[in-house]
Amino acid sequence: MPAIRLGHPVFFHNIPFEIEERQILREMRIPKKSKLADLGEPAMEKAIGQAIEEGYRMIEGQGVYRTLTITGIEEERVLTRESSTLFVGQKMVKLLRHCDYATLIAATIGPRIETEVDRLSGPEPAHSYFLERVGAWMADYMGIWLDHILEREIVRAGYQRTFRFGVGYGDWPLSSQTEVMALTEAHKIGITLNEAFIMIPRLSVSAVIGWQKPGTGPHPTPDSENDA
């Protein structure tokens, strides 16, 4: 059996990507359209298309995950070999109670889109918005990409993955970001925190996925988030 990669963060750089028009339209809350051409609006198609092309030039996908060994479950806390303070809250207990391991994920598209979004927000607000939406989806995309890589490792080891649970959701405090960042050494892929525990670049994601024994909890579809 391939070894579980425990004890150290596993980094990914240069994550390959595709910016799907369908996802960007969804991110912009335009329903029932899967391609820009479906809009039937040349100006809008051109504007969003331009943002997508710029996305291709600016995105630098990077990610890291680190798998922690669960050592105990308390009423409102999940203990791991690496930390007794990270996984707190009832939601976290519910998510991880049947798990032997929990993997922290952090991913980012880098700072370039964000810088451009800020620069354009005054003179070109629509363009800024379109680019920001591209960046927002692609930050999620990088998290999902890592999620998929991890899921295969989980299955190979005879486990099932849990839902992906974002830091700060439910009763898992956003202040946990500090430990998540430290354990994953996320600074090595350029992610830091501000005083409100918000990741910088903003277009970054962080989450946890549990390794549960088959048949012990819900078996979510890939990419399922925050439904613990």
Place this chain on the structure above:
Amino acid sequence: MTPLLERLKKDILILDGSMGALLQGRGLPPGYAPDLWNLERPKDIQAVHAEYRAAGSDILLTNTFGASRRRLAEYQAEGRIREINHAGVELARRAAAGKAYIAGDIGPFGSTIAPFGDTTFEEAVAIFREQASILAEAGVDLIAIETMFDIQEMRAALIGVREGAPGIPVMAFMTYNADGITDSGSDPETVAAVMEGFSVEIMGLNCSVGPEAMVPVLERLGRATHTYLGIEPNAGLPVHRDGKTVYPSGAEEMAAFAPTFVEAGANIVGGCCGTTPDYIRLISKMLKGRPPRVRTPSPQTRIASRTRVVPIGAGAPFVLIGEKINPTGKKAFSEAIAEGRTDLIVAEARKEASAGAHALDVNVGVPLVDEALMMEKAVIAIGNVVSTPLVIDSSFASALESGLRIYPGRALVNSVNAEDERLEEVLPLIRRYGAAVIGLLSGDDIPEKAVDRMKNAEKILRAAERFGLTPRDIVFDTLALTVSAVQEASRQTLETIRLLKSEWNAHTVVGLSNVSFGLPMRKTVHDTFLAMAIGAGLDGAICDPYDPLLHQTVAAASLFSGRDPECRVFITKAEGWTPLVPQGDKGAVATTATAGAGTATPDRPLTTREKIERAIIEGERESITPLVESALAEGMAPFEIFVEVMTPAIRKLGDLFGARQKFIPHLIAGADTMKKGVEVLQPLLEAKGPTEPKGTIVFATVKGDIHDIGKNICILMLRNFGYRVVDLGRNVPIETILETAEREKAQILALSALMTTTMIQMKVAVDAVRERNLPYKIMVGGAVVTPKFSAEIGADGYGKDVGEVVPLTEKILAALKELPAS
């Protein structure tokens, strides 16, 4: 014993099964390195090997899967790498007793590799080289590389093994998921193309999924390559029962698949996780004496990215190699490269791939630029966004090497010619990195006659063979010269293509664009030449993929050159083409009217007023400025344009948003368009004297929060409606907000937050305003803010999204006017 590769010609060989499962049965603790038992519990290791030998294994894998320096370091045992690997080989050899081949087993080194990971390619090569060299020294019959998830790590392993254990056969197994692709996205055909570049003796798959899911992958490998194949399935996907990891497929169930494996092309069959000597005994019983299936080699050259393979040669689709990633004659492109930027390279790569190029030539040669460094950056950047295979093009061997090293596929190199020095520096790189190469038929000069070009082809081929390459590793460029300068030379180019195809069945390309140089109607000239060359047997061209005539020419010529059976490709493509030459009524492809989809022909032309309205509703940002200028020229007053045309238009857009006929992007694009129009009017309106704003709003993202895209859009909307907005930006303390409100005589404080942790600052603001009895109304919004939260903190208004900001502001201000002055 008969040499392994001789045996494989006539026999199916049986591998062993899982080592880990048996060692755990002998007390190996979970998480402990099995490799250390080569020294600590050698009798147990030898006994397991002996069990497999007795069960019928023809090949025993040494217990060294994790015995690389990097993996052993996890157990502080890296200093014992030599004795652990030597012992592993010796224990297998004792158990084999001369009746089984010994395969030195090498697994992944446990981390990720560049360009994905932190470990550099050469570091990884060194890790594999060291272990392979020790295993070779210990006397293995072959090296087995197993359980690789990433084709780039496999490439590093293959280079390391070839360098550490020269002359020893290599068996290289990737691990595929249930969907038939590896973790890094490679399918079996791509993996086969990459591994063939390294002349792997046996390729295959192991681990991960059970036998049933592996059959289709093995079948695809069997069709993609004639290399010997091996397979080691798990006994199904592991499950947990009673606190233990178990594998669900029994020995009989798994052995039942063995004949299917052989049908699919397997020459070696064994087992991976969960299998035991019982499994191997049954498999051996079923397959002993069964002859292997003979598979015919394909003559085509295959190049590949990490995820896509492109065949070159007779019968394969004609290959268009995009020539646009090249700084020659492009100032902006050259400047970008000189600055180390890859953005224009990426844009061009996307464009070429979208235009239908099958491979992309990458040339970053700019004087005084570190071309090796830039090539590496370009190859990584392109690989992130397109899956089209690359042709690495440089006159510097160092740049070729840096591109080849980092490229996680099988690249084509452009190029080598018949000059001795160039052959000596380029061909070793092709061999080391498993690439293919374009052989340019020039030498010290360009031979005029085909017969002389063939001599250069022969020289290149012989030199390539000296370095261990085969004819399938070479694609010849027959040199398309400028026809206006040397007409006979062009005819000789066609003749060379014919000779190479008919005498050697060799693969050919030409660089197309130069052929028409100096002539009018260049596209017609080189596309005609292309059709003639395809007729002569040409397999690909380095060309301009943006030329629609070229695509049509290639598709049409493919009809006549055996590349498009049943004309299917041509017919499908023709549906999307606009004919570039008159086709007559019957041949014409139906096209839509030039007005474009969704644009009705009006009974009368739109007035300028209507055009402005449409521009705002449709977000036609680029057309608004001339339209407003036209309206002014037609005598409309600036105020009239703003109040009677633009404002109703943006209101109408808001109504469409409310009716869910338009959406947030439309609102934003419309507001941005109106802003552009107002910029034309602004100086004229101000010249008439100061205008009274409809109200003043201080807008801020609260302290701690750095998200502001929604806030910025709200501000845009408000300003379009004539409100004065003071934008304080992000992460703004309450004191700054209150000071500004007082100074600017604001009526409304608008607060935005995106995070649950920061929206509490809104309550701080409301409390401060109430405690100090300040006159401001507070409206709140942002992704996490809810009406309930707004009500709980006592805000005066909540806006769900940008569509609500103007109505909410109007409502709050209307209520203010109704209040008695305090």
